[in-house]
Amino acid sequence: xxxxxxxxxxxxxxxxxxxxxxxxxxxxxxxxxxxxxxxxxxxxxxxxxxxxxxxxxxxxxxxxxxxxxxxxxxxxxxxxxxxxxxxxxxxxxxxxxxxxxxxxxxxxxxxxxxxxxxxxxxxxxxxxxxxxxxxxxxxxxxxxxxxxxxxxxxxxxxxxxxxxxxxxxxxxxxxxxxxxxxxxxxxxxxxxxxxxxxxxxxxxxxxxxxxxxxxxxxxxxxxxxxxxxxxxxxxxxxxxxxxxxxxxxxxxxxxxxxxxxxxxxxxxxxxxxxxxxxxxxxxxxxxxxxxxxxxxxxxxxxxxxxxxxxxxxxxxxxxxxxxxxxxx
Amino acid sequence: xxxxxxxxxxxxxxxxxxxxxxxxxxxxxxxxxxxxxxxxxxxxxxxxxxxxxxxxxxxxxxxxxxxxxxxxxxxxxxxxxxxxxxxxxxxxxxxxxxxxxxxxxxxxxxxxxxxxxxxxxxxxxxxxxxxxxxxxxxxxxxxxxxxxxxxxxxxxxxxxxxxxxxxxxxxxxxxxxxxxxxxxxxxxxxxxxxxxxxxxxxxxxxxxxxxxxxxxxxxxxxxxxxxxxxxxxxxxxxxxxxxxxxxxxxxxxxxxxxxxxxxxxxxxxxxxxxxxxxxxxxxxxxxxxxxxxxxxxxxxxxxxxxxxxxxxxxxxxxxxxxxxxx
Numbered sequence: 001x002x003x004x005x006x007x008x009x010x011x012x013x014x015x016x017x018x019x020x021x022x023x024x025x026x027x028x029x030x031x032x033x034x035x036x037x038x039x040x041x042x043x044x045x046x047x048x049x050x051x052x053x054x055x056x057x058x059x060x061x062x063x064x065x066x067x068x069x070x071x072x073x074x075x076x077x078x079x080x081x082x083x084x085x086x087x088x089x090x091x092x093x094x095x096x097x098x099x100x101x102x103x104x105x106x107x108x109x110x111x112x113x114x115x116x117x118x119x120x121x122x123x124x125x126x127x128x129x130x131x132x133x134x135x136x137x138x139x140x141x142x143x144x145x146x147x148x149x150x151x152x153x154x155x156x157x158x159x160x161x162x163x164x165x166x167x168x169x170x171x172x173x174x175x176x177x178x179x180x181x182x183x184x185x186x187x188x189x190x191x192x193x194x195x196x197x198x199x200x201x202x203x204x205x206x207x208x209x210x211x212x213x214x215x216x217x218x219x220x221x222x223x224x225x226x227x228x229x230x231x232x233x234x235x236x237x238x239x240x241x242x243x244x245x246x247x248x249x250x251x252x253x254x255x256x257x258x259x260x261x262x263x264x265x266x267x268x269x270x271x272x273x274x275x276x277x278x279x280x281x282x283x284x285x286x287x288x289x290x291x292x293x294x295x296x297x298x299x300x301x302x303x304x305x306x307x308x309x310x311x312x313x314x315x316x317x318x319x320x321x322x323x324x325x326x327x328x
Numbered sequence: 329x330x331x332x333x334x335x336x337x338x339x340x341x342x343x344x345x346x347x348x349x350x351x352x353x354x355x356x357x358x359x360x361x362x363x364x365x366x367x368x369x370x371x372x373x374x375x376x377x378x379x380x381x382x383x384x385x386x387x388x389x390x391x392x393x394x395x396x397x398x399x400x401x402x403x404x405x406x407x408x409x410x411x412x413x414x415x416x417x418x419x420x421x422x423x424x425x426x427x428x429x430x431x432x433x434x435x436x437x438x439x440x441x442x443x444x445x446x447x448x449x450x451x452x453x454x455x456x457x458x459x460x461x462x463x464x465x466x467x468x469x470x471x472x473x474x475x476x477x478x479x480x481x482x483x484x485x486x487x488x489x490x491x492x493x494x495x496x497x498x499x500x501x502x503x504x505x506x507x508x509x510x511x512x513x514x515x516x517x518x519x520x521x522x523x524x525x526x527x528x529x530x531x532x533x534x535x536x537x538x539x540x541x542x543x544x545x546x547x548x549x550x551x552x553x554x555x556x557x558x559x560x561x562x563x564x565x566x567x568x569x570x571x572x573x574x575x576x577x578x579x580x581x582x583x584x585x586x587x588x589x590x591x592x593x594x595x596x597x598x599x600x601x602x603x604x605x606x607x608x609x610x611x612x613x614x615x616x617x618x619x620x621x622x623x624x625x626x627x628x629x630x631x632x633x634x635x636x637x638x639x640x641x642x643x644x645x646x647x648x649x650x651x652x653x654x
Contacts, residue, residue: 218431225385225426226446226497227419230411236445237434316481317435 001312001319008308012301017068019297023290024067028060030286076291081283086291090273094295095175096166097265097272101258103188104196109250112200116207121234123212131204138201147194147267154190162187164269191268195261199253206249210242217241243314251307255300333400334537335361335384335505340397340407342379342388342561344608351608353379353392355561358635361505366531366538368552368569370545370584372605376561377541381507383407384539385422386414401505420450423498423536425527427510429491433482439466439493440478443500450501465496470526488519495527505537512547524551545588549573557581560605560616567641577643579621615646623647 034051042050051057055066070076076086115135119128155163167183169176178184214220215238223233262274269275273292280288312318342354354376361367369377382388384399386406399407401421406414418424426432434442443462447453453461459478466474469492482490491511498506508527512520528551531538540552548555548569555573556566557580565578576582586599603620612618614629621628627646635642636649 218426218428219434221387222424222426222432222494222497223434224387224415225418225424226449226500227415227417228445228449229415232445232449237437240436241434315436316438317483 004312005305005309008305012305015301016294016297020068020071020294021064023071023293024064026286026290026293027067030284071291071294076294077287079280079285079288081280081285081288086287089276089288090291090295092176093271093273093276095177096270097258097261097274099177099179100188100191100195100264100270100272101254101261103192104194104257104261105199105250105254106196107192108196108199108203108253112203113207113246115200116204117211117234117239119204120208120211120215123208132208135201135204138197139205141197143194143198143263144267146197147191147264150190150194151267161190163190166271191264191270194267195257195264199257202253203246203249207242207246210245211238214238214241240314244311247307247310247314251303251310255296255303258299259296333360334363334365334402335539336400336403337380337384338398338400340380340383340399341395342376342383342392343395344392346391349609352395352611353561353608354383356397356634357558357561357563358397359556359563359566361537361539363504364531364535364537365554366528366540366552368548368555369539369541369558370543370548370555371558371564372543374605374608375558377543377558378509379561380558381424381509381539381541385418385424385507386411387418387424416450419446419498419503420501421503421505423501423503423506425491425494425498425506425508425511428514429487429494430514432494433490433497435482438479438481439485443478443493443497446497446500462496462500465500466493468499468530469493469496471496487515488523491515491519491523492526495523495530499530499534499536502534503536505539506531507539507541509541510543511540512544513542520547527551545573545584557584560611561608562616563635563642563644564617565638565641565643565645566635567639567643571640575639575641577638577641577648578617578645579623579647580617581643583620615644625650 034047034054034056055063058066074087074091076090078084079086079089082089115131119125119131122128151163154161162183165187166178167185167187168181169178169184170180171177178188220233220238223237228237260274261270261272262278264270265272265274266278273295276288277292279285280292337357337359340354340357341352344351344353357376357380359367359380369380371377379388379392382392383394386409388394394407397407398405401417406417409417433439437445440459440462443465444455444458447458447461448455451458451461463474463478466478471477471489471492477485482493485493495511498508506527511527512523515523524547527538527540530536540548542548552569554567555569557564557572557578559580565572565576565581572581573585576585580601583599583601587601589598601620606612606616606619612629614627614631615621615624615633618624618628625646627650631646633644633646635644638645638648
């Protein structure tokens with residue numbers, strides 16, 4: 001188990017190095033930083049001077065090593081657009097995105113799993129058929145359209161929920177949370193639903209097909225033959241066996257929810273990193289884009305690591321396999 | 329047959345509605361099992377052996393359904409019970425053992441938890457008592473150091489050991505009848521005999537009756553008190569095991585017995601039955617065995633024989649009535 005985690009950490013470090021290299025390459029290939037910083041009429045000698053003082057003359061490996069060294073300490077330089085430290089900008093906005101993403105995932109799981117279980121248990125029921133049809137809509141409608149529709153209904157027509165922003169934010173240490181105020185909760189509902197709807201339908205369909213698969217297995221038949229109650233058979237024996245793929249998908253999707261919250265954040269003017277990224281792209285603010293890339297890469301790697309560990313918790317067969325592998 | 333009947337199956341018919349018409353998997357099957365008795369059920373694949381077993385414990389896979397007949401357990405009709413009533417009978421009154429021990433146990437739960445869960449479903453025991461009983465059961469089925477192995481997961485057992493766990497699970501609530509559907513087919517030959525001996529011993533000790541579904545005549549000869557030979561969804565012959573083996577009446581049974589190599593006899597070739605069992609959607613008129621029967625005569629192609637007394641057995645064959653054709 002520990003050997004496995006160490007192995008995974010080494011892999012994760014390699015992945016991060018690759019991501020960092022791509023981020024680093026952006027500085028070199030998307031325009032010349034000196035040309036961006038300095039005006040057009042700066043004399044050539046001063047240009048060379050500036051280049052030297054910024055360390056841009058050094059060989060590429062040295063510059064990459066310096067970039068990685070700074071990145072590890074959370075230093076990504078100053079934003080071209082606002083002249084603020086990039087690390088600080090990202091860290092300030094990350095809580096908003098993480099809260100939104102986690103809420104979206106909770107909504108997706110809390111609604112998607114029960115719906116999937118139900119439609120897996122009673123595939124012929126009219127409600128299951130209705131859910132399958134509605135889930136098709138959920139999968140095929142683009143996020144921004146759902147967001148705009150929700151705003152139209154609940155913010156404009158009914159006036160129940162705000163259409164933009166995070167509501168009142170309370171700071172706890174370095175973390176700003178909207179989940180401790182009523183207006184914060186009201187503000188997160190619509191974007192969380194918008195962001196989670198696709199995942200919800202995905203999870204529902206996944207759980208449904210896994211349930212149908214598992215219910216056909218011999219151990220379910222044997223569990224019934226032992227006279228266990230339906231609840232024990234369905235939720236104890238069947239559901240647990242569907243969880244491994246659900247965990248995989250949830251992990252991968254949580255990563256992509258965070259990374260692709262950009263659209264939802266834009267629609268709801270949600271002050272998260274997605275919105276920041278979009279503003280930075282418009283302003284060709286390369287340090288922010290590079291830092292965003294590294295931050296999202298790190299989140300993906302961390303989530304995947306957690307998912308791999310969760311497999312071990314759910315499935316005892318993996319535990320003994322790794323024990324055997326470790327003994328060799 | 330004066331002993332009270334534990335299980336009575338009367339004119340059981342199991343149908344599978346399909347897009348291309350209804351398939352009759354079990355047709356007009358009647359059989360009895362007395363308390364403590366071992367009834368062997370043999371036949372080729374698709375003869376309806378397993379379907380009969382599944383119908384008795386009420387676990388036919390939809391769309392399969394009992395279309396006619398009745399099943400009585402100690403005189404009480406059980407084939408038409410609602411699901412939650414039948415659930416209380418399963419495990420408590422009728423246990424089941426399936427073919428493949430590798431897939432019968434839930435891979436994600438410790439064997440002890442699966443035992444305790446089953447015990448507590450049926451018996452009013454608390455956690456500690458149920459656990460003590462689970463250890464006892466594992467010891468009974470011959471699992472070494474049961475008190476430690478109770479915490480193991482199914483994948484940590486070999487196939488034979490897993491089938492022992494399955495037997496322990498089937499016996500957990502002391503059912504009166506166990507339906508063992510090919511309990512040794514998936515095991516090594518060397519393990520098969522052990523498992524059969526174990527099943528036989530435990531059922532004798534607990535007074536449990538067994539319906540042993542198999543296609544292994546050797547197992548039947550060693551284990552069963554009576555045997556039912558099934559062919560194309562019907563019972564071809566049923567009777568005390570020694571009589572059926574030594575003096576078979578139905579030509580199909582005769583063919584089956586001829587296909588078993590006997591110890592001590594020097595035989596050049598084993599006899600075989602030509603052809604194969606008809607598909608369920610193409611069962612011939614009259615006796616289903618008539619295309620393969622060496623002794624078929626005109627009546628066999630016209631009328632379907634019902635089981636009729638033949639010595640100590642019953643055989644569904646017109647030859648029993650008209651021995652002139654033998």
